[in-house]
Amino acid sequence: MSETGTPPRPALDPYEEEKEHLQRVLDLIRAALESGPRMPVRDEDDEDADEALTADVVADVAVAEMAEERRHQLRRALRDPYFGRIDFQPEGEALQKLYIGKQGIDHPSTGERVVLDWRAPAASVFYSFTGQGDEARYEAPGGEVRGTVSLKRNIVVREGDLVRVVDSYVKGQTQAGNVDEFLLYRLADSKDSRLHDIVATIQAEQNEVIRADKNVPILIQGVAGSGKTTVALHRLAYLLYQHPEKLRADKMVIFAPSAMFVDYISEVLPELGVGDVQQTTFAAFALRVLDHVVLLPDPAKRLRERFALRASQEYESMRREIELKGRVETLEALQAFLQDMEKKMVPQGDVPSPVGPPISAETIARWFHVEYARYPVRQRRDRVVARAKRQWEMQAKDAGKVEKSIKREIAAAAREFERAWPDLEPLPIYESFLRHHPGLSLRSIQRPAKYGARPLVEPEDLPLLLAIHQWLHGVDARDVFHHVVIDEAQDFSPAHIRVLQAYCPSLSFTILGDLSQSIHSEAGFRDWDEVRALFPGGSRYVEMSVSYRSTYEIVSFANRILEPFKPEVLARPVFRSGDPVVVEPVSWEGRFDALLERLSAESRGATTVAVLTRTEEDAHVYHQMCLESGLDAHLLTASQTHYEGGISIVPVYLAKGLEFDSVILVDADESHYRADPRDAKLLYVGCTRALHRLRLLYCDRPSPLIEWAVSD
Ligand SMILES: Nc1ncnc2c1ncn2[C@@H]1O[C@H](COP(=O)(O)OP(=O)(O)OP(=O)(O)O)[C@@H](O)[C@H]1O
Secondary structure: OOOOOOOOOOOOOHHHHHHHHHHHHHHHHHHHHHOOOOOOOOOOOOOOHHHHOOHHHHHHHHHHHHHHHHHHHHHHHHHOOOOEEEEEEEOOOOOEEEEEEOOOEEOOOOOOEEEEEOOOHHHHHHHHOOOOOOEEEEEEOOEEEEEEEEEEEEEEEEOOEEEEEEEEEEOOOOOOOOOOHHHHHHHOOOOOOOOOOOHHHOOHHHHHHHOOOOOOOEEEEEOOOOOHHHHHHHHHHHHHHHOOOOOOHHHEEEEOOOHHHHHHOOOHHHHOOOOOOEEEOHHHHHHHHOOOOOEOOOHHHHHHHHOOOOOOHHHHHHHHHHHHHHOHHHHHHHHHHHHHHHHOOOOOOOEOOOOOOOEOHHHHHHHHHHHOOOOOHHHHHHHHHHHHHHHHHHHHHHOOOOOHHHHHHHHHHHHHHHHOOOOOOHHHHHHHHHHHOOOOOOOOOEOOOOOOOOOEOOHHHHHHHHHHHHHHHOOOHHHOOOEEEEOOHHHOOHHHHHHHHOOOOOOOEEEEEOHHHOOOOOOOOOOHHHHHOOOOOOOEEEEEOEEOOOOHHHHHHHHHHHHHHOOOOOOEEOOOOOOOOEEEEOOOOOHHHHHHHHHHHHHHHOOEEEEEEOOHHHHHHHHHHHHHOOOOEEEOOOOOOOOOOEEEEEEHHHOOOOOEEEEEEOOOEOOOOOOOHHHHHHHHHHHOOEEEEEEEEEOOOEOHHHHHHHHO
């Protein structure tokens, strides 16, 4: 009996306790929605409304818009207000029961924090605490906070109903080892056609990357499925929350490998409540900055050559040039070439004036090299020409020559003077560099015979063309980023990264990649030291070695494919066991029927299934076969901008970055996958796309890469 005479309340079981708490929080959210300003409704017929928008009204509307955004967040929170709870007792303070959600929620009348935003400093404990001892700490603006944890709980709420409560740590109770039961439950889910947020299950190593200092470039080597893409997107959301005064979403960019990949990841940031971050490919960015003065050929052609079963002669001889163009040394040689050009750029001799004495060569050189030295080259030339023209106009005025013919003469003389300068367009300058630089040639550039048609260049030409553009025009303030994320960075050359640095002077970079997946090895960097060397002021290098995507069986199988080639880091699987990997012989004549049979079985139990082929031609053949059999399958090609989910037929090299519940890799024989590093990487990429089930079909003899993996 308590002192007041009411009996003490028996401890509720966790589910009942959370059900009661959820009800209270939902009531608070509803109360918050009831109160607060609303967006004024504008009368569509009120023609004077625009004029009535005085400064005060505009300010009111801005406030009301913010309030409306907040109401939108609260409505979302009604469906799923939080996903976790951590009971944390800071040293010398009372115990705090912290509920963590996608956004912070305050009590509508007391202002007290009811739900903590996942990005808040204290929420970090929820992610960094792994149950090894009860001590925990986090960095707060006022310094480090230390304390102890007595409970870590995962809570699933769907559409306002409590669905699941899982305790991963209870002080004083024996813990279930290192296996995070809730994580495994989440990983076992089927996946749709989009990547999703992981706020509820961010792991300690991922949390460190997400919260890493924005001012230190961070370089992340992460195995397939370690969550690199996902973590990068969460990091953007975190940085925006943490530095609202310094960072703007529309000034952050994520460089992804293809337009289809951009589509695939497009939902994560909105799920995290972040809009406006630029998501693009390097090629699309470069072409826009270059004002589309050049075009790229059909990307499929290059990929067909690159991944042909027999290396094409033409591609092999291009290969050396592709490598060379990606080197920093080549970029530096280009910069030296430009400097030299700059020194010799001013036309020789005095410039004759149509109305008076010539302007001396020394004066022109002084204007260009000294007085306008702070401007980019193209502006300097334009300023010099404009100044000469102004000088002639003054001379004419002083001499009383005002007739139209004089003006025409001056304009013609200015044009003549401009023609005396070298052609200041990126492509002719680049061509001249290619002619001079040992080992490079003009073969990547196609100038169509048709008048007015734009020249074609290859992707590896773009960093060098951008460097020339920077020299000519400088960097436009509109192209300056506050933070740059490079995903699938193993396909970026050092020249790509170096040239991008000019667009992000703060060098706030997150660079993520996996050298085991560098199937475009001639185009990308060779090792992480090369990337580190690009940031002499310092950078942080992190390895993420746990693969969350695939089952234990799939990760182990994929590792064995790579092992003979001695990769630097092998993936460690999360202990999520599933079906064994199936390696199945099929007859040449029966291979389509076999695939159809497996496909229809797979698509019953999975949301996304991929048939991975070795070449694009094969993908067309298998796709046609599926259509003829009435199967609704999508062919994914290099020009694709959208990923549908369902059954996809994909050349293996285009599947990079994507994932599927089930993967059937066809033609896994020795003629399609040879025992060399490139084919091993292709096969590895293919196998690591599977979340739950992986099946390899082959005719005749299996690829030696598979024989090794099976026999081990
Ligand atoms: N902490 C986590 N909790 C739940 N799911 C996770 C977690 N980390 C990663 N995943 C899941 O693992 C899968 C792989 O993530 P992601 O695609 O970001 O990895 P990646 O390292 O970029 O892979 P790859 O290099 O193979 O493209 C995704 O389905 C993602 O949701």
